[in-house]
Amino acid sequence: MSSTLFDKVWDSHVVRNIADGPDVFYIDRHLIHEVTSPVAFVGLKSRGLSVLYPDRTFAVADHNTPTINQHLPVEDPLSANQLKTLEDNANQYGISHWGLGHQNNGIVHVVGPENGITLPGATIVCGDSHTSTHGAFGAIAFGIGTSEVEMVLTTQCIMQPKPKKMRISINGPLSKGVTPKDVGLYIISQLTTSGATGYFVEYAGDVFENMTMEGRMTVCNLSIEMGARGGMIAPDEKTFEYIKGRAMTPKGADWDKAMTYWKTLKTDEDATFDKELVFNAADIEPMITYGTNPGMGMGISKNIPSAESVEGGKSTYDKSLAYMGYAENESMIGKKIDYVFIGSCTNGRIEDFRAFASIVKGRKKADNVTAWLVPGSHIVEAKIKEEGLLDIFETAGFVLREPGCSACLAMNDDKVPAGKYAVSTSNRNFEGRQGPGSRTLLASPLVAAAAAVTGVVTDPRDLL
Amino acid sequence: MAACCPLNTGKLNIKKMAYDKFTTLTSSVVPLPIENVDTDQIIPARFLKATTRDGFGDNLFRDWRYNGDNTPKEDFILNNPIYTGKILLGGKNFGSGSSREHAAWAVYDYGFRCVVSSFFADIFKNNCLNIGVLPVQISPEFSNEIFEAVYADPKTEVEIDLKAQTITLLSSGTKESFDINGYKKDNMLNGFDDIDYLQNMKSEIEAFTESRPF
Ligand code: SF4
Numbered sequence: 225m226s227s228t229l230f231d232k233v234w235d236s237h238v239v240r241n242i243a244d245g246p247d248v249f250y251i252d253r254h255l256i257h258e259v260t261s262p263v264a265f266v267g268l269k270s271r272g273l274s275v276l277y278p279d280r281t282f283a284v285a286d287h288n289t290p291t292i293n294q295h296l297p298v299e300d301p302l303s304a305n306q307l308k309t310l311e312d313n314a315n316q317y318g319i320s321h322w323g324l325g326h327q328n329n330g331i332v333h334v335v336g337p338e339n340g341i342t343l344p345g346a347t348i349v350c351g352d353s354h355t356s357t358h359g360a361f362g363a364i365a366f367g368i369g370t371s372e373v374e375m376v377l378t379t380q381c382i383m384q385p386k387p388k389k390m391r392i393s394i395n396g397p398l399s400k401g402v403t404p405k406d407v408g409l410y411i412i413s414q415l416t417t418s419g420a421t422g423y424f425v426e427y428a429g430d431v432f433e434n435m436t437m438e439g440r441m442t443v444c445n446l447s448i449e450m451g452a453r454g455g456m457i458a459p460d461e462k463t464f465e466y467i468k469g470r471a472m473t474p475k476g477a478d479w480d481k482a483m484t485y486w487k488t489l490k491t492d493e494d495a496t497f498d499k500e501l502v503f504n505a506a507d508i509e510p511m512i513t514y515g516t517n518p519g520m521g522m523g524i525s526k527n528i529p530s531a532e533s534v535e536g537g538k539s540t541y542d543k544s545l546a547y548m549g550y551a552e553n554e555s556m557i558g559k560k561i562d563y564v565f566i567g568s569c570t571n572g573r574i575e576d577f578r579a580f581a582s583i584v585k586g587r588k589k590a591d592n593v594t595a596w597l598v599p600g601s602h603i604v605e606a607k608i609k610e611e612g613l614l615d616i617f618e619t620a621g622f623v624l625r626e627p628g629c630s631a632c633l634a635m636n637d638d639k640v641p642a643g644k645y646a647v648s649t650s651n652r653n654f655e656g657r658q659g660p661g662s663r664t665l666l667a668s669p670l671v672a673a674a675a676a677v678t679g680v681v682t683d684p685r686d687l688l
Numbered sequence: 689m690a691a692c693c694p695l696n697t698g699k700l701n702i703k704k705m706a707y708d709k710f711t712t713l714t715s716s717v718v719p720l721p722i723e724n725v726d727t728d729q730i731i732p733a734r735f736l737k738a739t740t741r742d743g744f745g746d747n748l749f750r751d752w753r754y755n756g757d758n759t760p761k762e763d764f765i766l767n768n769p770i771y772t773g774k775i776l777l778g779g780k781n782f783g784s785g786s787s788r789e790h791a792a793w794a795v796y797d798y799g800f801r802c803v804v805s806s807f808f809a810d811i812f813k814n815n816c817l818n819i820g821v822l823p824v825q826i827s828p829e830f831s832n833e834i835f836e837a838v839y840a841d842p843k844t845e846v847e848i849d850l851k852a853q854t855i856t857l858l859s860s861g862t863k864e865s866f867d868i869n870g871y872k873k874d875n876m877l878n879g880f881d882d883i884d885y886l887q888n889m890k891s892e893i894e895a896f897t898e899s900r901p902f
Contacts, residue, residue, distance in 0.1 A: 239896045240889065245871025248889065250896055260788065262739035271883070276890075277897065288737065302737035309739045343902060353787035353811065367811060369789035371818040371881065379886040379893055385869065417724065418781045421810055451784065453810060474902055482901060517724060517784075537780075540723045633733045633786075654728040654785060656751055 226492035229458050230389050230424050233364045233489065237347050239381055246383040252346040254281040254376045255332045256319075258303075258310040259288065259635070260351030264373035265313045273378040278318040280380060282341055283310055284332045285323045287352075288635035291598050291625035294324050303636065317377075330601020330627040333357040333569035337441065338603050340470030344459035344486040349376060354569050354651060356447040359456035360440035361463055362489045364424070366454040387453045388498040390423040391491075394431040396505035401685040403579060404439035405571055405649065405668035407431060408446035409511035413521040414503065421451030423499065426491060431505050432457050437466040438575035445570045446651060449518040458490040510684055512556055513653050513666040515544040520653075524671060524683050527553045547655055548663050549643075556665075556681045563646035564595045564676040565658070566669055568632035571649035572600025574607045576669040581613045583673035583687050589621035590679030596638055597622055598630040620677070634659045647675040707820030709879040713801055714847045714858070716773035719838045720765055725778055726785030727812060731794040733786075744790055745797030770842045777834055778805040783812025792816045802848055804855065806831040817872045818881060824848060824855050824866045833862055850876060 227235070240248040256264075261283070268275070275281065288303040298304040307324065314321035322328045328335055333354055336342045344362035349355060351373045358365035372382045392411060412419075425447050432440060440457050447455030464483065467473045474482045509523040522529065530552045531541045545551060550559075566572070566580050577599065589595055597617060599605040605627055608614050614624055631638040632650040634657065640646045642661025649672050653664035667675075670684035677687070735747045752764050760767040776795065782805040783791060792815040795803060801821060806828040813823045826834075837844045837859050847856045850873065856863040868876075875881060886893070 239893055242871050245869055248886065248893075250893070250900070252900065252902065259736050263741050263789075266740060267883075273883075273887070276893070300737075306737055306739060346902065351787065351789075353785075367787035369787060369792070369811065369815040369818060371789060371815070371883075375883055375886055378883065379890065380897065381886055381893055383871070383882045383885070417784055418807065418809070421807075448787075451809060478902070485901060517726070537723055543722075635733050635736065652728070652785065654726050656732060657728055660732070660734075660751060660756070 226495040228389055228491040228495045228497065229362060229426055229456060229489055230364065231495070233345050233347070233362070234386055236345075237364070246385045248381050249384045250347060250381055251349050251376050252280065253336070253341050253348045255336055255341070255348065255350035255355070256281060256283050256310070256373060257287050257332050257350070257352065258285050258306040260370050261313065261373055262306060262309045263370050264351075264377060265309075267371070267374040268378055275317040275319065275377045276380050281319045281377065282336075283314040283319050283321040284335055285310055285329065286331045287629045287633065289324055289628040290636050291596070291628050291630045291638055294626045298324070300636070327602055330599070330604065331569045331572060331629055333445065334572055334600030334604065337361065337437070337466070338470070338601060340467055340473035343467060343473065343482070344463060345489050349382065353448045354445050356452070356454040357441050357445040357569055359444035359447065359454050360437060361467065362456055362459035362486070364454065364456065367448065387424040388422050389426070390420055390452070390499040390501065391426045391428055391497045392501045392503070393429040394503045394505050395429040396431070398431060398505050399509060401510045401670055401688055402508050403668040403670060404435055404442040406508055406511045408443045409513065409518065409521040409666060410508045411503065412446060412450045412518050413511070415450040415519070417449060417517045417519040418451040420447070423452050425452045425455040426497075427455055427457050428491070433460065436575055437462060438573045441573065442570055446518070449651060459486055510668060510671055512671055512681065513664070514548060514550055514556055515541070516547055516653055516655050517544070518651065518653060518666060520544065521666065524556060524681070527555050557683060559681045560645065561593060561647050561675045561680055562644040563640050564593055564672050565598070565631040565646055565648040565650060566672050567596065567598030567600065567630055568650035569600060570651045571669050572598060572604065574604050574611075576649065577604070577608050577613050578611070579669040580673045581616045583670060583684060584620040584622065584677055585616045587620055587677040589676055592679045593676050595622050595676050596625060596631055598625045598638070599627045601627050622676070631658050633657060634662070640664070647672045647681070707879055707881070710801065710820065710822055710850055710876045712847065712849045712851075713774060714845055715775045716771075716843055717775045717777050717804075717834065717838050717846050718765060718771045718773055719777045719835050721779055721835055723779035724781045724784055727783055727788050727791035728785055730783065730791040731788065736788060736790055741793055743797065744794035745799065748794040748798045771838070774799060774801045775846055775848070776800045776803045777831070777838065778803060780805065780807045780828070782808050784809040787811045787815075789815045789819070792819050792821055796821050804831070804834070804846070817876070820876065820879070822848065822850060822876060826855060826864050826866060830862060830864050833857060833860070
């Protein structure tokens with residue numbers, strides 16, 4: 225029987241198949257953070273259960289950590305309490321803990337791959353929907369709820385019905401100024417935020433083959449925004465090159481054995497999908513969102529579409545545009561911007577800061593813009609310095625902050641004030657996502673950089 | 689029902705009931721005619737800082753329910769005393785966005801035991817089933833009919849029978865059946881959860897772990 229990449233990885237992790245029920249699904253790697261894990265540990269304790277395999281779980285502080293003065297005590301008592309709870313739980317159960325200040329600290333989906341926790345053919349879960357990021361390595365990775373965190377802690381398994389399979393193929397060269405983020409936003413704009421609900425997506429075609437691992441992570445990261453459980457890309461030489469020698473990847477004979485297995489991880493030629501979609505790379509331009517969900521995106525040179533052409537009903541559409549303070553058929557170019565955020569598990573990796581630097585180099589930050597440059601991890605932060613990008617940023621009037629989720633979900637102090645506009649490289653533009661009343665325009669690091677130096681929405685191709 | 693009732697064999701070592709059993713529910717309905725309600729609206733991120741599971745109901749739909757100064761927004765449906773009940777009727781694509789289970793807790797803690805919509809986001813639906821809130825997906829036509837009936841008479845009741853997998857609008861008698869997988873259904877009927885099930889197959893899991901390459 226021929227099977228897809230997804231089938232191969234999924235089927236090899238089914239411990240038991242329940243008739244008319246979910247699969248008992250084995251989890252190789254479990255990532256936890258301070259926000260969604262405390263209650264899971266409360267559950268464990270109240271039932272008197274233990275952690276079955278502490279070495280398969282990794283605890284990282286990221287969601288509500290401050291991005292300045294991380295060496296000082298955290299001021300917000302609630303955040304401090306969550307961070308302390310994570311640390312205490314990790315210590316009590318013998319789980320590795322990469323807290324604030326730890327050299328491996330950063331956003332959970334950035335540090336997983338960096339340290340070799342993420343491997344092809346593995347199953348990875350975390351109580352965070354953007355766990356789909358790890359699919360870039362040919363892993364099955366998806367977000368879970370807190371009850372499931374508790375399940376994984378105590379049994380290393382969760383109960384999951386096998387999702388349906390979708391393949392999205394894109395071929396052809398990408399145009400100038402088009403980044404992996406634009407590819408992701410383009411796909412979501414075509415599928416809407418519910419278009420892949422119930423599916424697990426495989427990305428195929430030379431657009432993805434030609435992407436760096438960082439770019440693949442950005443695309444897989446956004447899978448969840450079209451409703452998919454997750455997305456994945458078949459591992460290839462680039463994947464193996466990336467993971468080789470990282471702290472937690474197999475070594476020596478184990479590596480050779482793993483490689484033999486990893487090389488089988490691709491979709492067989494005659495395997496079938498429940499749904500196949502094909503897009504053309506030439507149709508994609510730098511993207512920007514104008515509304516309050518990630519599906520409300522468009523090419524930056526286009527006008528805001530009219531209500532009739534948008535899924536979700538006119539009332540939702542009107543509510544969304546009213547919130548944003550925009551009108552149908554307007555151009556986004558030239559719209560005033562107050563904040564720029566580059567960071568998050570979508571675009572907080574070194575490649576994203578290189579892209580940002582390519583535009584701000586030799587220019588100056590616009591006076592009306594507050595910019596937050598937040599690396600995805602200490603390792604990214606170190607690279608930014610090593611490659612001389614920090615000098616470029618500082619010369620242009622930018623400040624580099626310390627790693628964390630930051631304004632992606634604004635649980636720390638990095639909140640966009642009510643009514644203000646932010647061009648953000650993160651993944652969600654929901655009402656209030658970046659602070660109560662904040663207005664978010666999702667875009668690539670290039671579009672963010674163009675806005676940061678001009679103070680308005682600007683086509684980055686004009687500055688490249 | 690299919691033969692998937694290991695929870696009824698009596699072999700399990702159940703330490704406590706995960707949540708109240710769900711068999712039938714007859715209740716008036718709170719209508720929320722908004723599509724694509726995302727979990728950031730159901731429970732805004734700033735309320736995720738708790739380390740226990742209590743009190744989330746107070747912040748359900750916080751920013752739609754209250755002004756910045758904590759006074760209730762009068763035009764929001766949850767602040768309208770004529771609409772009460774244990775059933776929340778939402779618009780299409782309910783529960784999209786962030787995977788936070790807190791959204792399901794908030795719905796439960798507020799007092800809803802059932803959410804009805806013509807379409808649910810996956811993770812939210814799963815989270816609900818895990819904590820004892822029944823998500824009932826119905827046709828868009830039926831959804832419209834219930835919205836209209838509730839607007840015409842806020843006391844209108846809907847009956848949900850989990851065993852029979854039916855939902856009935858009592859005023860008109862319109863009835864639809866809904867899907868739920870047999871395993872989750874048994875759990876809800878018995879007030880059990882997945883951990884109870886998994887705990888009982890530890891040795892199988894340990895053997896599987898031995899076979900993993902990494
Ligand atoms: S950066 Fe944003 S999306 Fe990514 S893990 Fe943090 S909060 Fe979640």
